[in-house]
Amino acid sequence: MANVSESRGSALLHGEITAGPLRLAWAEAPWDTVVLGHPVVQISRIEADLGARADDLAPFVVACEAGGVELASCRLAHDRLRESMLLEEIGFRFIEMVYQPEFVCSEWTQTGDERGLELVLASARDLPAIVELAGTAFGCERFHMDPRLPSGLGDLRYQNWVRNCLEHPSQRLYALREAGDLVAFFVVEMLVDGTCYWHLNAVSPARQGMGYGLRAWRQMMHQAFKDGARRVRTSIVARNHRVLNLYARLGFVFPAPSMTFHWVRSA
Structure with a gap:
C-alpha cells in the first residue's frame, strides 16, 4: 500500500510509501532543480524488510515519471545492502562513499x-x-x-x-x-x-x-x-x-x- 503525493507548478514534488515490506519517502530538492532545469528528488528514507522486492518501489517510479524527474539521489548507511540492491534493480547506481568526520x-x-x-x-x-x-x-x-x-x-x-x-x-x-x-x-x-x-x-x-x-x-x-x-x-x-x-x-x-x-x- 502506498501513499503518494505529486504536485506541479510552484509546489514541490514529494511522496511516500508507508505500508508493506518497504517504507520510502522522497521530496524535491529545489536548489538542484534550478541547476538541472528539471525536477530533482532526494530519497530521505528507505527501509526494506526481508522479502521486499523492486516492484514495491513502483509508486516511486511512477511518481518520478509523472513529475518529469531527471535525477534522483539517495544516501544510505554503509551496511544497508538490502536497500541498495533494490535501488540498483530500478536503475540507481553507486556514485560515492561519504564520511562525516x-x-x-x-x-x-x-x-x-x-x-x-x-x-x-x-x-x-x-x-x-x-x-x-x-x-x-x-x-x-x-x-x-x-x-x-x-x-x-x-x-x-x-x-x-x-x-x-x-x-x-x-x-x-x-x-x-x-x-x-x-x-x-x-x-x-x-x-x-x-x-x-x-x-x-x-x-x-x-x-x-x-x-x-x-x-x-x-x-x-x-x-x-x-x-x-x-x-x-x-x-x-x-x-x-x-x-x-x-x-x-x-x-x-x-x-x-x-x-x-x-x-x-x-x-
Whole structure:
C-alpha cells in the first residue's frame, strides 16, 4: 500500500510509501532543480524488510515519471545492502562513499598555526572571487564524478550555493585572506545541538600544497570554539584522500561512512 503525493507548478514534488515490506519517502530538492532545469528528488528514507522486492518501489517510479524527474539521489548507511540492491534493480547506481568526520571542541588547543590569516564574514564585494573559486574547487563531488551528468552542473551548483549564502537565515560565508587576496572560504552553519557544520570549504588552487589548508582549517576550528560550538562536523567523499588526511591530522574522528546513489533519466 502506498501513499503518494505529486504536485506541479510552484509546489514541490514529494511522496511516500508507508505500508508493506518497504517504507520510502522522497521530496524535491529545489536548489538542484534550478541547476538541472528539471525536477530533482532526494530519497530521505528507505527501509526494506526481508522479502521486499523492486516492484514495491513502483509508486516511486511512477511518481518520478509523472513529475518529469531527471535525477534522483539517495544516501544510505554503509551496511544497508538490502536497500541498495533494490535501488540498483530500478536503475540507481553507486556514485560515492561519504564520511562525516567530527571534532569535539572541548579538545581544542590553540597552536598558533591558525593565526596570520584574516578571517571575515564575507560581503557582497567578496562574492566574485569566492564564486569563481567555488566553480573550480569541487571536482571530487558526486555531480562531477557521475559520468551521466555534465560536469559543469557541479560547478554551477556550488557557485549558486555560495551566491545564496549572504541571504541564508542560518548559513554563514567566511573568507580567509592574506595581504588582501582570497586564500580560502567556508560555508558554515551552527545547528541547534551545538554542532558547527561546515557545508563547503576550499583553498584557492594557487595556495594549495603550501600549508594554507592546515592554517585555514585550524583558524576555522578556533572560530567554532570561540562561537561556543560543541563540535565541528563536515562531509567529505572518500576519493578526496588529500583532504581526508588533513582531517585526520587535525584530530577529527571518522564514523562509519554512507553510500550515495544516483538515478538519471537519460541513463
